[in-house]
Amino acid sequence: MATRRNQSTETQIKNVLVPIIQAFGRSGKLIYLIVIGIVIFFAYQYFTRSSASSTIEYNSTLIEKQLKNVSKLVVTEGHYSQVMTYKDQKKYFMDMVSFEKKALMVVNADVTVSYDLSKIKYDINETTKTISIKNIPEAEMKINPDIHFYSIDESTFNPFGTADYNKINKKVKAEIAKKMEKSKLKTNAENRLISELSKILILTNTMGWKLEYNGETVLTSTGLSKKIKT
Structure with missing residues (x-):
């Protein structure tokens, strides 16, 4: 009888803990993905702005050089x-x-x-x-x-x-x-x-x-x- 009670108790604990662990695991992955998404977004914004500025400067340099070539x-x-x-x-x-x-x-x-x-x-x-x-x-x-x-x-x-x-x-x-x-x-x-x-x-x-x-x-x-x- 004692053995059956112990098994029943273990089963109840598992029934309670497993959903909590699974929920925590899912939320942990979700938070992890959100953090990665935010990092990627800000990195994209930074490098895009930097690239656009560099492109304008690079374009101007090329044009100035071409004008000097024909001058x-x-x-x-x-x-x-x-x-x-x-x-x-x-x-x-x-x-x-x-x-x-x-x-x-x-x-x-x-x-x-x-x-x-x-x-x-x-x-x-x-x-x-x-x-x-x-x-x-x-x-x-x-x-x-x-x-x-x-x-x-x-x-x-x-x-x-x-x-x-x-x-x-x-x-x-x-x-x-x-x-x-x-x-x-x-x-x-x-x-x-x-x-x-x-x-x-x-x-x-x-x-x-x-x-x-x-x-x-x-x-x-x-x-x-x-x-x-x-």
Whole structure:
């Protein structure tokens, strides 16, 4: 009888303790999972904020570097050759007597059209992720003529002098500049300029930024070309 009572008592204790232990075990696991969840949440928030800040700074650095890479002298070279004639006439005695001088010459000239992109003006806005190009420097044309005189016809009363040679040099440069404005050299120089600036456009598009020129958003290289050439 005593043995049966002991077994019955043990059974009652187990019936009471086992649910308590199981409940404590379940609540312990629940608390453990909640704590882990809170730790993961705050860790995610911390590293996400840190990463976003670093990304903005990294993006700005990349863009600044690209702008410095294109901030160079873009030069397009060409050659010009033409036969030219220079004439000058002096008149005396109410234009009744005149003395003429003239020269036949061959002009060979090396011409360069360049853009100094270190002079480009721009702003970087990290908040709106925008690069705004404010101003692009004008093209600079340099002409180095080599003039060969094949025939010089002058008069004692109207000889060639330093003033004439300076006038010829000035006239030659003006003539060449006029022709170069309508030539492929100027167009090629503009195309090279657009090619350099397109590197910035590609970078901004890749990084989720946008490029503006004179207050207008530029989406493609074609759009950039139209804005520069207008």
